[in-house]
Amino acid sequence: MKKSLLLLAATAFAFYSCSEDEATPAKKNDVEVLTTLKAVFTELGTTKSDTFTFRSTDGAVFGRTTKFDTIRLAPLKAYSLSLLVLDESKQVVEDKTPEIVREGKEHQFFFNSNPLDLLLTNYATANKDSLNLPIGNLVGSITTKPTAGSGTFTIELVHEPVKTNSGVANNNRANAGGETDISVAFPVIVK
Amino acid sequence: MMQILRRVAITQRATIWLFFAAFFCFASTASAQSKSACKLELHGTITDSINHEHLIGATVLIFELNKSTSVAADGHFHFYNLCPAKYTLQFSMAGYEQFTTTYNLLKNSELDIHLHEGTLQFKVVDISASQYKPSNTASENTVSETDRNRTAGQPLGDILKTIPGVFAFQTGPTIAKPMIRGMHSNRVLIVNNGVRLEGQQWGSEHAPEIDPFAAQKISVIKGGASLRYGADALGGSIVLEPAPLPHSPGIEGFVQTNAATNGRTGAVSVQLEGNHSFLPKLGWRIQTSAKQGGNLQTAKYYLNNTGVQEQNLSAALGWKEKHGAINLYYSTYNNKIGIFSGAHIGNLADLERAFNRPDTTFNTGFSYQINRPYQLIGHQLLKAETHWNFHDLGKFTLIASYQNDSRKEYDLHKPKGGRSTGPELEFKLNSFQYEALFEHKPLTRWRGQAGIQYATQSNIALGRILIPNFRLYTGAIFISERYFTEKWEFDAGIRADYRWQRSYAYESDTLVSPIYSYQSVSGTIGAIRELPKGFKAKANFNSGWRAPGINELFSDGVHHGSASYEEGNRNLQPERSYSSSITIERSTGRLYGEVGVYANYIDNFMYLQPQYPESRLTIRGAFPYFKYKQANVLFRGIDGQVSYELTQRLQFTAKGSIVRTWNYSENDYLILTPADRITLSSLYKLIDKEQLHLSVRAEIEQVWQQTRAPKNQDYTAPPKGYYLINAGIESTFKYLNRNIYIGLQARNLFNVVYRDYLNRFRYFAYDLGRNVSIQIKIPLFNSNPKQ
Incomplete structure (x- = not known):
């Protein structure tokens, strides 16, 4: 009987103690989050520029949209476009654009205007990667329609597109495959 | 056999019944001259060695076959469809020492076993697998030995599909979660070796962290709370x-x-x-x-x-x-x-x-x-x-x-x-x-x-x-x-x-x-x-x-x-x-x-x-x-x-x-x-x-x-x-x-x-x-x- 109790007690041992503490979670999400897309339109031949922003920062991963601008441009004007991709979820805002350009072969921006002639993108003027295929965070020329109008302008960033597929180097998103990192359909008013 | 399969290949749209009818005709002619040896029965009683009371609920395990049964209310246990062979039989009952013996089964047999209360048998076998189970009035199925042999090397989710009412909820071909009668994840409890498996079960793409090779017996209790392992097993x-x-x-x-x-x-x-x-x-x-x-x-x-x-x-x-x-x-x-x-x-x-x-x-x-x-x-x-x-x-x-x-x-x-x-x-x-x-x-x-x-x-x-x-x-x-x-x-x-x-x-x-x-x-x-x-x-x-x-x-x-x-x-x-x-x-x-x-x-x-x-x-x-x-x-x-x-x-x-x-x-x-x-x-x-x-x-x-x-x-x-x-x-x-x-x-x-x-x-x-x-x-x- 004594022996039994001893053996019973022998099994009541503690195995292991956990060294990490679940009560102190990592303060900041240490995985990159793309929160913000800024589209900077500069009228060609001038230094006059306007910035339009989409931002969603509030939630855990993809949050609530906190800023969603309408692109307002004048008719029959040519603009250059410069895109900025930011991670504003961190204490110090991180500009992700240089990284996208550095890994340019794996990234491509696509543009889609609805109606088609609302904002006419000259895709040939997009910046290129080391294989001379478009990246598209910089576009040399986008022309607005001659008369007033409204619609949407969708900007997409695709990760690992197949740039050599038919039409992809010429703004054909459908053939590009890949995974969509950004897809923002800005409302547009040309007036 | 091959003939039949070829026929199905040619007329893929042939109905299931036609296929079975054809197979049936073929097979029944061939079987006319055969006799199966595996039809033996083994019955018996298990009683207390002192007062000879029937030990209802006592379990009997045939070790070689991993088949077990228990003494029914009438005081008997029964095994059917056994092949003639030498078997290791294990008898156990809570409060009694387990008893193991080998028995050479050559004809239908009846055994009378007396279990001693608390006396030591020389070869005592600890049958944890046949421990008293608090509730089996619910449907309980064990994956048969044949199905285990056929599905060896497959993940748990696929092995369990052999049991009716159990499905595999999959995230692609490599991740399979067991689903019992329509419920899965947090509503299905997995008990490995007497311990509730704790992984990240809530995720539908989180397959159970189990090596089925390590288990001798895999069974499914369908439907309802488990008294011993947790009230949350709503699916089984x-x-x-x-x-x-x-x-x-x-x-x-x-x-x-x-x-x-x-x-x-x-x-x-x-x-x-x-x-x-x-x-x-x-x-x-x-x-x-x-x-x-x-x-x-x-x-x-x-x-x-x-x-x-x-x-x-x-x-x-x-x-x-x-x-x-x-x-x-x-x-x-x-x-x-x-x-x-x-x-x-x-x-x-x-x-x-x-x-x-x-x-x-x-x-x-x-x-x-x-x-x-x-x-x-x-x-x-x-x-x-x-x-x-x-x-x-x-x-x-x-x-x-x-x-x-x-x-x-x-x-x-x-x-x-x-x-x-x-x-x-x-x-x-x-x-x-x-x-x-x-x-x-x-x-x-x-x-x-x-x-x-x-x-x-x-x-x-x-x-x-x-x-x-x-x-x-x-x-x-x-x-x-x-x-x-x-x-x-x-x-x-x-x-x-x-x-x-x-x-x-x-x-x-x-x-x-x-x-x-x-x-x-x-x-x-x-x-x-x-x-x-x-x-x-x-x-x-x-x-x-x-x-x-x-x-x-x-x-x-x-x-x-x-x-x-x-x-x-x-x-x-x-x-x-x-x-x-x-x-x-x-x-x-x-x-x-x-x-x-x-x-x-x-x-x-x-x-x-x-x-x-x-x-x-x-x-x-x-x-x-x-x-x-x-x-x-x-x-x-x-x-x-x-x-x-x-x-x-x-x-x-x-x-x-x-x-x-x-x-x-x-x-x-x-x-x-x-x-x-x-x-x-x-x-x-x-x-x-x-x-x-x-x-x-x-x-x-x-x-x-x-x-x-x-x-x-x-x-x-x-x-x-x-x-x-x-x-x-x-x-x-x-x-x-x-x-x-x-x-x-x-x-x-x-x-x-x-x-x-x-x-x-x-x-x-x-x-x-x-x-x-x-x-x-x-x-x-x-x-x-x-x-």
């Missing part, structure tokens, strides 16, 4: 048990392998166990298995990045004393699973493109290479158990266990900044469980047990935020009793649970740590009635409850792969089930099997409800928005398996399941309800001798289209129905005094193109094409080395 429980440790001198072992054409997959398991005459109280076992597979194939193309690599090890050590024992168990499971790269999508438009892209987009040929995205899983279990018999009281058991579960998920793309080395998503879960059980000494017609349990858990989530860290404490007490009469057997039990959970997460720079605590009671009541002609009827009613899981409370974000925005609900209340089932079974005669009907009503059932037309706008575009809600739902259905031995050589088996669900709050069906299915198979024994068994098998697996799917909850309609033809040839034979098994199986023999509703990757790719596999099981030593 899966119980895995290792073989009892050897306590008679000698070393035994076996090697088991599986090689399959699809994925060029290979798996091997080696097991060794022993006991030595210089230390007869010590028994030991060590088992290890490994598996490697490459890209799997549909009927048309390879699925890129669907390889798997697995290495497992388990070890057990037991010390047997006169009145009890101490057992230690350790296991480690390590798995790397490739995720089909075509299933990784960024937004809804990507998903639409995935539906419409050509079949071959991701057909990059065969490779064993596992690239991103993949999962890296590690699970360890350490368990200590001791039990002691006290003559005048009963049996006491103490169990303590520790589990460490590590889950690392690597996305398709390396993150650009920050966490550059680790996985994009990581969970570390540490669980401790403590249990004290008391099984009272059998009183004339009463058997029973009571227990108290305590468990703690801590979860750390790193990387991409999905669920917060948490700390969890649970406690429970339960008691169950069973009463026998001549024809009836009743059982009833009650369980009380308490659960305290605190989560920790930063919300806008503030640490938020809400506490959620729940307590409730669950119970079960049931009866078994012996009917004439070997039939048995079982009825069970139980009520269980489940507290909201961490994901149901807190998830907030886009679910990878499913392109939906899922939002938790912090106001969820526990759900409660009212489950009833009736099972009719028969284990004798030429017609045998089991059929069960059930209805499971769940109050406050937690599920993801689409918020259509509302959507969530993110930088990746708009996503369909789903929120955890509660509803009153009903699961009901019928499932079963019936075999008929037309002749001694020819056997037909029909297996089927029907599940119906209804959401009363929304007046709609529930998503992911398994479609109706039936499997018809016929087995023909070509040779049926003691030294050599050889049989062929043909099977049709018919799955209908799910026409009862909810509106606006899915991206595409449920896929069309399909049928697969499977076939096999297998043999057990004696060579060098060893029983060797060799099987050759073909699944989806005609390489049919199909998609399955329960596979979440059906949006992206077809299901698997033809797979031909070979299984071998060889004992490492002579089958009778001990004297």
Whole structure:
């Protein structure tokens, strides 16, 4: 009987103690989050520029949209476009654009205007990667329609597109495959 | 046989019945001259050695066959359809010492066994596998030895599909979760070696961290709360048990392998166990298995990045004393699973493109290479158990266990900044469980047990935020009793649970740590009635409850792969089930099997409800928005398996399941309800001798289209129905005094193109094409080395 109790007690041992503490979670999400897309339109031949922003920062991963601008441009004007991709979820805002350009072969921006002639993108003027295929965070020329109008302008960033597929180097998103990192359909008013 | 199969190949549209009729004609002529030797019966009684009272409920195990039965209310136990052979029989009963003997069965026999209360037998065997079970008035099925042999090397989710009413809920071909009567994940409990498996069960893409090779017995209890293991098993429980440790001198072992054409997959398991005459109280076992597979194939193309690599090890050590024992168990499971790269999508438009892209987009040929995205899983279990018999009281058991579960998920793309080395998503879960059980000494017609349990858990989530860290404490007490009469057997039990959970997460720079605590009671009541002609009827009613899981409370974000925005609900209340089932079974005669009907009503059932037309706008575009809600739902259905031995050589088996669900709050069906299915198979024994068994098998697996799917909850309609033809040839034979098994199986023999509703990757790719596999099981030593 004594022996039994001893053996019973022998099994009541503690195995292991956990060294990490679940009560102190990592303060900041240490995985990159793309929160913000800024589209900077500069009228060609001038230094006059306007910035339009989409931002969603509030939630855990993809949050609530906190800023969603309408692109307002004048008719029959040519603009250059410069895109900025930011991670504003961190204490110090991180500009992700240089990284996208550095890994340019794996990234491509696509543009889609609805109606088609609302904002006419000259895709040939997009910046290129080391294989001379478009990246598209910089576009040399986008022309607005001659008369007033409204619609949407969708900007997409695709990760690992197949740039050599038919039409992809010429703004054909459908053939590009890949995974969509950004897809923002800005409302547009040309007036 | 081949003739028949060819005929089916030519007229693929030939009906199932035509096929079976043809096979029937062919086989019955061939069987006319045969006689099966495996028709012997073994009956007996088990009585107390002093007062000669019948020990109702005492169990008998035939070790070689892993077949067990118990003494029925009339004082007898029965085994049917046994082959003439020398068997090791183990008799056990709580409060009595177990008794082992070998018996040479040559004709129908009857045995009278007297068990001694608390006296030591020289070769005492500790049959943990046949421990008293508090409730089996619910439907309980064990995966048969033949099915175990045929499915060797497959993941648990696939092995369990052999049981009617159990389905595999899949995330691509490499991840399969068991689904019981329409419920899965948190509502299905997995008990491995007496310990509740604690992984990240809430995730539909988190397969159970189990090496099936390590389990000698795998069984499923369908429907309802488990008194012993938890009230939250609303769908059912899966119980895995290792073989009892050897306590008679000698070393035994076996090697088991599986090689399959699809994925060029290979798996091997080696097991060794022993006991030595210089230390007869010590028994030991060590088992290890490994598996490697490459890209799997549909009927048309390879699925890129669907390889798997697995290495497992388990070890057990037991010390047997006169009145009890101490057992230690350790296991480690390590798995790397490739995720089909075509299933990784960024937004809804990507998903639409995935539906419409050509079949071959991701057909990059065969490779064993596992690239991103993949999962890296590690699970360890350490368990200590001791039990002691006290003559005048009963049996006491103490169990303590520790589990460490590590889950690392690597996305398709390396993150650009920050966490550059680790996985994009990581969970570390540490669980401790403590249990004290008391099984009272059998009183004339009463058997029973009571227990108290305590468990703690801590979860750390790193990387991409999905669920917060948490700390969890649970406690429970339960008691169950069973009463026998001549024809009836009743059982009833009650369980009380308490659960305290605190989560920790930063919300806008503030640490938020809400506490959620729940307590409730669950119970079960049931009866078994012996009917004439070997039939048995079982009825069970139980009520269980489940507290909201961490994901149901807190998830907030886009679910990878499913392109939906899922939002938790912090106001969820526990759900409660009212489950009833009736099972009719028969284990004798030429017609045998089991059929069960059930209805499971769940109050406050937690599920993801689409918020259509509302959507969530993110930088990746708009996503369909789903929120955890509660509803009153009903699961009901019928499932079963019936075999008929037309002749001694020819056997037909029909297996089927029907599940119906209804959401009363929304007046709609529930998503992911398994479609109706039936499997018809016929087995023909070509040779049926003691030294050599050889049989062929043909099977049709018919799955209908799910026409009862909810509106606006899915991206595409449920896929069309399909049928697969499977076939096999297998043999057990004696060579060098060893029983060797060799099987050759073909699944989806005609390489049919199909998609399955329960596979979440059906949006992206077809299901698997033809797979031909070979299984071998060889004992490492002579089958009778001990004297």
